[in-house]
Structure formats: structure tokens, C-alpha cells
Amino acid sequence: MNTQFEFEKNHKQACGIESGVNFNKADIGTFREIKDFAMENKELKMVSEGKVFLHDLLKLTGAEISITSIPANTKAPFLHKHKNNEEIYIVLAGQGIMHIDDNEINLKEGSIVRVSPDAKRSVDNNSDAELLVLCIQTKTGSLEGFTLEDAEIV
Numbered sequence: 001m002n003t004q005f006e007f008e009k010n011h012k013q014a015c016g017i018e019s020g021v022n023f024n025k026a027d028i029g030t031f032r033e034i035k036d037f038a039m040e041n042k043e044l045k046m047v048s049e050g051k052v053f054l055h056d057l058l059k060l061t062g063a064e065i066s067i068t069s070i071p072a073n074t075k076a077p078f079l080h081k082h083k084n085n086e087e088i089y090i091v092l093a094g095q096g097i098m099h100i101d102d103n104e105i106n107l108k109e110g111s112i113v114r115v116s117p118d119a120k121r122s123v124d125n126n127s128d129a130e131l132l133v134l135c136i137q138t139k140t141g142s143l144e145g146f147t148l149e150d151a152e153i154v
């Protein structure tokens with residue numbers, strides 16, 4: 001049995017992949033369809049349901065971006081931390097609780113949280129509706145110029 005084929009058949013895949021010299025594009029569907037994606041971690045022999053990562057899809061070079069659907073009334077299975085990357089969590093829909101070290105932070109649509117690499121973190125959905133979270137992972141201290149400092153009108 002081709003396990004990769006089975007995996008792809010059972011989960012949503014991005015489509016509309018386009019690339020040019022200076023761009024990469026993919027369609028992931030509506031945010032409500034994020035729950036149908038899954039990430040396969042072959043090293044940990046683990047499948048994470050309801051998660052799409054954009055690094056490989058868009059060939060990102062300075063960030064990893066993920067969108068995660070956490071089902072109603074679901075606790076994160078573990079805490080995690082990072083070696084070098086800070087994370088910015090942006091709540092797209094729903095509500096929940098974020099654990100950051102000894103802090104419990106209430107999340108709702110529009111909440112945005114930056115977390116330092118070393119902090120132990122997890123996100124729980126303690127509500128009766130889906131929680132959708134976009135997470136940007138980028139190397140701490142790597143940003144040199146931004147907004148108008150880095151942009152050039154051409």
C-alpha cells in the first residue's frame with residue numbers, strides 16, 4: 001500500500017499552485033476548510049489533523065506560517081518551545097486559552113500574541129466552536145528593515 005497516496009486521498013491538499021521568477025502562490029480553500037488538512041511528520045511518525053504549513057508550499061525563505069483548526073473543547077496534547085524562532089499567533093476565529101510558561105492568556109478573534117523562543121506554549125480551545133489560529137514563525141532578531149525602511153517605490 002502506498003501510504004503517501006492514502007494520506008493525500010484522506011486529507012485536503014492545496015491546489016492552484018503557481019510560481020514565477022519572483023512569486024509562489026497556492027490556494028488552500030476557505031479558512032473553514034483548514035480542518036480537512038493534515039501534516040504528516042515522518043520522523044515522529046505522527047499526523048497532526050487540521051493544520052496547513054506554508055513553508056514548503058510557497059518556498060518561504062524567512063518564515064514558517066501555519067494555520068491550525070483546533071476543534072471545540074480540545075486541549076493541546078503537549079507544550080513546546082523553539083530553539084531560535086519567535087512565534088506570532090493571530091486568532092482568526094473562535095476563542096481559547098494560551099498557556100505561556102505560567103501565564104494563561106484568553107484568546108478571541110483578533111487576539112495577537114508574540115511568544116519568545118524559550119517560552120513553553122500551547123493553545124487550548126475551551127469553547128464550543130472551532131478555534132482558528134494563524135502562526136508566523138520567524139528568527140528572533142532577524143528583521144533589519146521593515147515597512148517603509150525596506151520598501152522602495154519603483
Ligand code: ZN
Nearest residue numbers: 080081082087
Ligand atoms: Zn511553535
